[in-house]
Amino acid sequence: MTILTVGRHSDCEIILDHPTISRRHAEVQAVAGGKFTIQDTDSAGGTFVRDGDIWRRVRKQTVSLRDVLRFGEYEIGVAELLEKIDPSVTLQFGASEAAPVRRAAGANSEPKKPEVGGRFERDPATGLIMKKH
Template identity: 40%
Template sequence: MGSEKRAKGEEDEGEIPVLTVLKNNTILKNIFIVNKPPEEPEKASRGEHVDVLLVGRHPDCDLMLTHPSISRFHLQIRSKPSTRAFSVVDLSSVHGTWVSGKRIEPMVSVEMREGDVLRIGVSSRVYRLHWIPISRAYDLENPFVAQLDVLAEEEEGEEEEEEEEEEKMQVRYN
């Protein structure tokens, strides 16, 4: 019953987007996408507030990344927690931006969904999108840790399919 109350409370409080940073399938950190509170409180109370963050190497960016292939002003992130809307716009970067393995066109807003992966420039780091209750972002005793089990299972399934295909090919030619 306690977990039911907690789950209900978490639903009421809202969720925020989190980008889990992975390199070589290892979690490096979580980036909680929250920006300064809205200047117009009435918009926030109606759920119309949109967080806009600038990502790049420049010190004026909200999220500063240091990889040399990342442009000074590389991309823009827009999130609207009230509707779980999350989108990215590549700001005509030199080395590009990928969402779930597909390069996105410059200056075109691309929606991301839970579990989608973002890659910026040619960095080997990837950023997996999650939505978590706000209280989890501030829970130091039980910090948010993304589940990689699903990712590992997907990769294992793909490897098994490839092995089966190879076995079929060998049988055909023997």
């Protein structure tokens, strides 16, 4: 299965331009049943998953499209993150699965929107998102 790298570096598949995000911050991989694994790659700012009103720092965690992540101080929903590389993600797993991102109270500015690096395609046999070669 393809592993997608999240970070500020131009070699990452999902580029998030924010000062609290490491060059290679985390990795995302699809697993069975519409779930995804998020793994922190020893980032300085940490990777977190929201659990109600609490942020839980994670090393490796299985998440769904409903979950909201935080890389350093940058918050983004799993569905929104994956749509950056393939807009059909919420269509495949169901738009109702995605949760809106609630920004932290007191946040005084919206972070820059992520940019995407590379080109991707969906493998017709497995339905997985693959990097084009």
